[in-house]
Amino acid sequence: MSVDWPRFAEIISAHQKFILTSHIRPDCDALGSILGLSGVLKALGKETVVVTGDPTPPNLAFIDPEQEIKTLGEDITAAELEDAEVLIICDTSAFAQLGPMSDVVRNTKAKKLLVDHHMGEDELGAEIFKNTSAAATGRLIVEIAEQLGVPLTPEIATPLYAALATDTGWFRFNSVSPTTMQIGAKLIEAGARPQDIYTELYEQDSLARLKLRGTIIARTETLLDGRLAHTHVFRDDLEKTGAEPTDTEDVINLTLGVKGVEAAVIFVELPDGRFKLSFRSRCDLDCSQVAGNFAGGGHKAAAGASIDGPFEVAEKTVLDFVCQAMG
Numbered sequence: 001m002s003v004d005w006p007r008f009a010e011i012i013s014a015h016q017k018f019i020l021t022s023h024i025r026p027d028c029d030a031l032g033s034i035l036g037l038s039g040v041l042k043a044l045g046k047e048t049v050v051v052t053g054d055p056t057p058p059n060l061a062f063i064d065p066e067q068e069i070k071t072l073g074e075d076i077t078a079a080e081l082e083d084a085e086v087l088i089i090c091d092t093s094a095f096a097q098l099g100p101m102s103d104v105v106r107n108t109k110a111k112k113l114l115v116d117h118h119m120g121e122d123e124l125g126a127e128i129f130k131n132t133s134a135a136a137t138g139r140l141i142v143e144i145a146e147q148l149g150v151p152l153t154p155e156i157a158t159p160l161y162a163a164l165a166t167d168t169g170w171f172r173f174n175s176v177s178p179t180t181m182q183i184g185a186k187l188i189e190a191g192a193r194p195q196d197i198y199t200e201l202y203e204q205d206s207l208a209r210l211k212l213r214g215t216i217i218a219r220t221e222t223l224l225d226g227r228l229a230h231t232h233v234f235r236d237d238l239e240k241t242g243a244e245p246t247d248t249e250d251v252i253n254l255t256l257g258v259k260g261v262e263a264a265v266i267f268v269e270l271p272d273g274r275f276k277l278s279f280r281s282r283c284d285l286d287c288s289q290v291a292g293n294f295a296g297g298g299h300k301a302a303a304g305a306s307i308d309g310p311f312e313v314a315e316k317t318v319l320d321f322v323c324q325a326m327g
Helices: 005-013 028-043 058-063 101-107 137-148 154-167 178-189 194-202 207-218 235-241 251-255 287-292 311-326
Strands: 017-021 047-052 086-090 111-116 127-130 221-223 228-233 263-269 275-281 302-307
Touching: 005 111, 005 127, 005 137, 017 028, 017 101, 028 047, 028 058, 028 086, 028 137, 028 154, 058 154, 058 194, 086 101, 111 137, 137 154, 137 178, 154 178, 154 194, 207 228, 207 235, 207 251, 228 251, 228 311, 251 263, 251 275, 263 311, 275 287, 275 311, 287 302, 287 311, 302 311
Parallel strands: 017 047, 017 086, 086 111, 111 127, 228 263
Antiparallel strands: 221 228, 263 275, 275 302
């Protein structure tokens, strides 16, 4: 899918002050993309403010050693963002996923750009630079650097490699293409260290995180003769184990390791009583379409949404829908 990067470069060249943002409950592709893009813009002498609606999860803090990412309402106010000339949204096309930043996006007088690889988009009033065949938004930031003539440095390459590696399941998902591997090689050549990044991501678990994962895995059940796995986590599970909300990330992928499982769903209780939904598929089930039925979105193999409680009603509604979709 072709992206008009010359047009993007034209906009960058004509402006000086930029806001970079992404979705709430940020993952490595969200954080890595905005940090990598900030590095690219700074190399051109531009001024950037990197801000999100949610704080950086503790287990991903390594990606931002200079603590560049600010949290709206904690480290910076909306008023402090008013003099921006361009606001760039990365790795999401949905207002609902912007959280507290959604009002900033709605009310800003800045020109808005959208850089993303997810299917579908809300009316954000932004000029769109999207490639849904890209394995990660991080790949698009590498293409931006090339278009702008900015050499990749270790500081730029490291968060972008984390973005690319995590959104491809460490280069094992169907989204991986020869281009994906070529981008990864460029980032390694520029100074990204895969072993160090992997260690930070997957070999720094707390005991609380391990106990929470044990609880979630123990609850796993299957439907459709073992083809669909589902599990859940409640707020009081976090209190009992001492875990953080971010410790629920990626647990769903473990259920796909069960022989015969083709798709999986996890329900994560949120502070307001709603449930975050994560869908995974390694069959014909299109997770983005399933999530879309619950006002969410994502990719064919992985997507997310949310639903109101109570749990018993939410669970039945979602599982009935997924079972019907899987046939």
